[in-house]
Amino acid sequence: MTRPRFSAVGVLGAGALLTLAGCFGPPAPAPTTSSASAAATVSPSPTATAPTSPAVTPSPTATVPPSSAPPSSAPAGPTAEPTFTGFPEQTAPLTIYYVAIGDNGVSGPMIGCGDSIVATTTAPVRFTDQVGPSIGTLLVNRSRDVGLSGLVNVLYQSNLMYVSGELEGSTINIYLSGQFMLGGVCDIPRAKAQLEYTAMAASGATSAQVFIDGRPIDEVLSLK
Template structure:
């Protein structure tokens, strides 16, 4: 892939927004895209997710958006795209603040990966296990 320079789309959560500002997700929230400054990359999935995981602030500036991953320790380990689904491999641990943070965390990771790859679906694995299984309360 040739190098290109463009802003990255990073998704954060509008709590209680009910799908007004972006796709509706669990607990009546919305996933909302934000843009970074222009970044140079070959494949934007890794840089986009790395930027998301590097943000250890709960509040996203003065936007009112929330980053539920701010306490988590996650890293992008690789991925592949088949034209429809972006498959992402992460390592690390989640530290979330409650039941509603589960769909928020899934949305932040999945929507950021899908936007970066131009994908319709995301399959996310953490330490080799499916994201839904890692985040389940069982």
């Protein structure tokens, strides 16, 4: 009776399988292509090589790289901040403040020398930023008397020009250039109130600061 022949590779492969069974438990069912590769790796035979059969080559579709996931399943990237393109254009009346001298707060908030600061409105004006047109309308008025209303514009002789405005929280900062030309000490709180109240009405702020050529209005008017 002829004895079956075993090649060296076969013997070594069987030894390797027995060794693996001792480490991880009973032998697994028929090895898959990946286990065949592992057996070839642990075999001590210097001539053992991994099978070159196409079945051993991992299928290109076996794993999907994260980058190839559908766009809908990819995590959304950071949303770009919207770019401010300016206020929308609108048409509305402007609110301009003038002084009721000696009114003692009857017609509006009371200011220095027993006067009142009173709101008036213009005809509808088209604008995008209401602060500039409102302050500009106040500064270009060269009449002391506001029609037949009895109100007074104490800025009518001043040479002032609106430069810019900036809203910081609930405070509107107004930047002007030029010079004041006032008629006396009582015109100081009147001029200041006209500018501040007009700026607050235009911006919706609750307080205002006025700067003339970079200097606070109180500092400028203290010299008058």
